[in-house]
Amino acid sequence: GQQLNQSPQSMFIQEGEDVSMNCTSSSIFNTWLWYKQEPGEGPVLLIALYKAGELTSNGRLTAQFGITRKDSFLNISASIPSDVGIYFCAGQAGTYKYIFGTGTRLKVLA
Amino acid sequence: EAQVTQNPRYLITVTGKKLTVTCSQNMNHEYMSWYRQDPGLGLRQIYYSMNVEVTDKGDVPEGYKVSRKEKRNFPLILESPSPNQTSLYFCASSRTGGFQPQHFGDGTRLSIL
Numbered sequence: 428g429q430q431l432n433q434s435p436q437s438m439f440i441q442e443g444e445d446v447s448m449n450c451t452s453s454s455i456f457n458t459w460l461w462y463k464q465e466p467g468e469g470p471v472l473l474i475a476l477y478k479a480g481e482l483t484s485n486g487r488l489t490a491q492f493g494i495t496r497k498d499s500f501l502n503i504s505a506s507i508p509s510d511v512g513i514y515f516c517a518g519q520a521g522t523y524k525y526i527f528g529t530g531t532r533l534k535v536l537a
Numbered sequence: 538e539a540q541v542t543q544n545p546r547y548l549i550t551v552t553g554k555k556l557t558v559t560c561s562q563n564m565n566h567e568y569m570s571w572y573r574q575d576p577g578l579g580l581r582q583i584y585y586s587m588n589v590e591v592t593d594k595g596d597v598p599e600g601y602k603v604s605r606k607e608k609r610n611f612p613l614i615l616e617s618p619s620p621n622q623t624s625l626y627f628c629a630s631s632r633t634g635g636f637q638p639q640h641f642g643d644g645t646r647l648s649i650l
Binding site (some may be wrong): 430458 | 541570577578582597634641642
């Protein structure tokens with residue numbers, strides 16, 4: 428089945444650093460979503476993007492819907508230890524079908 | 538509290554023994570979906586349901602069945618489980634399917650021996 432290419436696969440960063448990750452697809456999406464998953468839990472929505480070029484922030488998180496509609500970016504500023512987790516992008520192609528990225532595993536060193 | 542509840546959270550069973558993973562949501566959502574999560578592959582959609590009695594296949598439906606007889610419940614059925622169905626499973630729901638972010642349950646870890 429179709430999947431989104433998400434990079435990097437994993438990151439080790441120092442507390443206070445900024446983080447960038449992205450998601451690319453060969454197909455166009457109408458919606459991009461970013462989720463965070465912590466151990467033992469299901470993914471939790473961070474940011475939803477509905478329009479090409481849209482830039483949306485949620486606290487220290489900022490995400491953008493690429494102009495081509497084939498990519499999206501997530502930035503985390505001034506990382507803290509509780510940012511640890513797996514970050515997933517997800518795209519919605521049709522009205523009901525969701526495609527998820529392979530995830531970026533983030534570890535923050537205090 | 539708004540939530541998606543899956544049961545069981547953990548299950549170890551043997552090949553061929555039918556099992557059902559239940560999923561219930563208390564948000565009156567129309568859309569529900571099942572995913573499996575495997576290392577390096579992210580989440581892959583198994584089946585989804587747009588409303589009561591309306592279901593459709595996701596990307597990896599083989600070996601699974603679902604039903605949606607009531608709005609709040611969306612069970613995942615493995616009629617004859619096999620070891621390649623060992624995985625972490627998530628149920629999710631959203632108000633409607635179209636462009637609505639999904640709420641996820643806490644997952645069910647299945648091990649098929």
